[in-house]
Amino acid sequence: xxxxxxxxxxxxxxxxxxxxxxxxxxxxxxxxxxxxxxxxxxxxxxxxxxxxxxxxxxxxxxxxxxxxxxxxxxxxxxxxxxxxxxxxxxxxxxxxxxxxxxxxxxxxxxxxxxxxxxxxxxxxxxxxxxxxxxxxxxxxxxxxxxxxxxxxxxxxxxxxxxxxxxxxxxxxxxxxxxxxxxxxxxxxxxxxxxxxxxxxxxxxxxxxxxxxxxxxxxxxxxxxxxxxxxxxxxxxxxxxxxxxxxxxxxxxxxxxxxxxxxxxxxxxxxxxxxxxxxxxxxxxxxxxxxxxxxxxxxxxxxxxxxxxxxxxxxxxxxxxxxxxxxxxxxxxxxxxxxxxxxxxxxxxxxxxxxxxxxxxxxxxxxxxxxxxxxxxxxxxxxxxxxxxxxxxxxxxxxxxxxxxxxxxxxxxxxxxxxxxxxxxxxxxxxxxxxxxxxxxxxxxxxxxxxxxxxxxxxxxxxxxxxxxxxxxxxxxxxxxxxxxx
Numbered sequence: 001x002x003x004x005x006x007x008x009x010x011x012x013x014x015x016x017x018x019x020x021x022x023x024x025x026x027x028x029x030x031x032x033x034x035x036x037x038x039x040x041x042x043x044x045x046x047x048x049x050x051x052x053x054x055x056x057x058x059x060x061x062x063x064x065x066x067x068x069x070x071x072x073x074x075x076x077x078x079x080x081x082x083x084x085x086x087x088x089x090x091x092x093x094x095x096x097x098x099x100x101x102x103x104x105x106x107x108x109x110x111x112x113x114x115x116x117x118x119x120x121x122x123x124x125x126x127x128x129x130x131x132x133x134x135x136x137x138x139x140x141x142x143x144x145x146x147x148x149x150x151x152x153x154x155x156x157x158x159x160x161x162x163x164x165x166x167x168x169x170x171x172x173x174x175x176x177x178x179x180x181x182x183x184x185x186x187x188x189x190x191x192x193x194x195x196x197x198x199x200x201x202x203x204x205x206x207x208x209x210x211x212x213x214x215x216x217x218x219x220x221x222x223x224x225x226x227x228x229x230x231x232x233x234x235x236x237x238x239x240x241x242x243x244x245x246x247x248x249x250x251x252x253x254x255x256x257x258x259x260x261x262x263x264x265x266x267x268x269x270x271x272x273x274x275x276x277x278x279x280x281x282x283x284x285x286x287x288x289x290x291x292x293x294x295x296x297x298x299x300x301x302x303x304x305x306x307x308x309x310x311x312x313x314x315x316x317x318x319x320x321x322x323x324x325x326x327x328x329x330x331x332x333x334x335x336x337x338x339x340x341x342x343x344x345x346x347x348x349x350x351x352x353x354x355x356x357x358x359x360x361x362x363x364x365x366x367x368x369x370x371x372x373x374x375x376x377x378x379x380x381x382x383x384x385x386x387x388x389x390x391x392x393x394x395x396x397x398x399x400x401x402x403x404x405x406x407x408x409x410x411x412x413x414x415x416x417x418x419x420x421x422x423x424x425x426x427x428x429x430x431x432x433x434x435x436x437x438x439x440x441x442x443x444x445x446x447x448x449x450x451x452x453x454x455x456x457x458x459x460x461x462x463x464x465x466x467x468x469x470x471x472x473x474x475x476x477x478x479x480x481x482x483x484x485x
Contacts (some may be wrong), residue, residue: 032365036479040357040382040467042350044079046115047464049191049236049294049388050353051081052345053119054330056107058301059086059126059201064333065107073114077330077338079349082191083111084329086121086202088132093176096136101183112189121194122180123202124173125161125209133162133169142168147209161209164198164220173197174227181231191327192236192296194267195259198224203269204243204255217243221255229262238296240269241282249281256285265289267296270331271319275310283322294326294353294388302332302340313344317351324384324420326353351423354383356391356415356455356464358477359428363395363451366483369438375410380428381418382467390416391455391464395435396476397484398450405449405484407460408435415455415464437484448483452476 045051054074056065065083074080085104092100108118126132127149138144143166146157162169177197184190196202198220206212212220221243228237243255256266266289271280286295297319305311320328328348330337338345360378367373375395381387393413397406410433419427438444454476456463462475470478 033362034365034480035360035362037360038358038468040355041469043467044346044349045355045465045467046079046081047353047389048117050326050383050385051328052077052079052330052352053082053084053191053296053327054080054334055086055332056083057085057087058331059088059123060128061087061091061103064331067333067335070110073111073116074330074334075114077334078346079352080116080330080334082117082119082327083107084119084121086123086194086196088123088126088129089173089176089197090129090131090134092122092180093134096134096140096172097175099179108189117191118189119191119193120180120184121196121202122176124164124197125200125202127159127200127208130158130160133160133173137162137169137172140168140172142166142172145210150208152209152211159209163210164212165223170223170227174231177227177231184235185232186234190235192238192265192294193228193232195224195228195237195239195264197227199240199242201269203240203246205240205246207246214245218255218258222258225259225262225264229264236265236293237263238265238267240267241285242269244285247278247281249284251284253285253288257288260289260293263293265293265295267298267327268323270298270300270329272305272310272312272315273300273308275308276312276315279310279312279315280319280322283319286323286325290324290326290385294385295323296327296329297323297325298329299331302337313341316341316344317347320348320352320384321422326385326388328352350382351384353385354381354387354415354418354420356380356387356418356466357382358453358466358468361453361479363480363482366485367437368485369444369446370436370440372434372436375433375435377431377433378428379413379415379418379431380426381415381420382423382426384420386420387415387418387464389463390414392458393431393433394454394456394460394462394476396452396454396460397437397482398452399447402472405444406437408437409458409460410435411458444484446484448481451479451482453479 124133143163145161148157239259244253357380362376394409413431454462468477
């Protein structure tokens with residue numbers, strides 16, 4: 001294990017170390033202690049509510065997962081936690097009430113089998129597909145709007161959008177969302193779902209198509225937010241920044257403010273579409289969200305951004321800082337993006353989302369069974385966002401056979417409360433925990449035990465991966481030994 005420790009042999013040295021690190025505790029009793037200091041391993045972490053999301057379907061079904069073998073879930077793309085499936089409604093409900101769920105479930109289950117998550121966007125307007133909204137919806141009486149991409153409404157346009165507040169369209173869409181909600185809402189494998197049923201590519205803007213004004217856009221956005229909240233009340237929802245205007249920098253953001261008031265988070269579609277200084281527009285919008293909910297960043301299609309001379313690795317890193325991003329996209333053929341940006345991706349992984357570090361721990365050399373003892377720790381969050389799922393410190397004692405002899409959880413420090421800060425000034429938190437092993441039951445025998453530390457549920461179930469060595473395979477990390485007397 002890459003750690004440095006001082007094994008204190010005398011009470012005097014224990015007090016000296018404690019006074020140096022913690023300033024002392026009035027009234028504390030003499031006890032020989034051992035102190036361990038840990039270094040961050042630098043590895044990419046797989047944790048809830050953060051990571052890289054792979055555009056398996058990026059509107060067009062062949063982009064960008066079609067070249068992956070069924071067994072390839074991007075284990076080699078460090079930090080990839082989520083498969084993102086963004087696809088038109090027409091492909092999921094080709095006939096009314098008859099659903100093609102396999103188009104979602106097949107790639108999703110590949111990732112889920114590897115312990116990863118899935119995210120969705122269901123779109124109803126595309127620049128490359130005449131009927132992103134199923135044609136049967138219009139045959140049932142929904143009013144169509146024909147247009148040509150970039151030219152606006154045209155009676156003979158080659159594309160067909162719905163009127164996004166048409167009653168028939170809303171009725172049929174609500175039925176689809178309810179069916180999807182019955183299948184996916186509250187599913188612990190679903191990381192988030194975009195509100196993507198309004199506007200071009202699901203981004204909530206109509207400048208290339210029907211060209212709705214701001215008031216109509218706001219009204220229709222609220223309708224679609226509310227429909228998704230009805231269908232997915234137990235799932236994290238997000239909405240594109242573009243609903244308030246793709247290049248609106250006024251600070252007046254009524255649509256996303258409404259979303260935030262309903263517990264809907266933000267994604268930016270997309271950054272690095274244009275070269276600096278127009279590389280992104282809504283970091284100030286993200287500032288209204290990130291303290292409570294994870295912000296999702298999507299960069300422009302990597303190849304397109306490079307072609308337009310808009311791509312800049314340093315700016316991609318900077319975007320994570322300015323947006324306090326929890327998620328970043330893989331928006332291209334993943335092999336190409338990884339090969340071209342490997343070191344940049346690794347740098348981002350040191351900051352993307354949250355990164356809980358145990359920096360120091362002080363534990364007794366020995367304890368008495370059934371008697372309380374004190375553990376002192378030093379923690380930091382080295383990421384850009386809060387630890388949204390939270391988590392609590394647990395000490396686990398194991399015998400020589402790896403059997404669990406004691407599980408000791410401290411509910412007085414929630415990692416959700418650790419502050420995020422700039423890389424040069426990461427806040428740290430000192431904490432003192434009181435535990436007791438073998439009180440009443442189960443039978444706890446004297447002897448020497450391995451000590452493991454973990455962060456997870458209140459009941460001691462480990463959840464979070466930490467940047468430490470010594471993982472037992474369940475995110476418990478060995479730190480040393482302790483004697484039970």
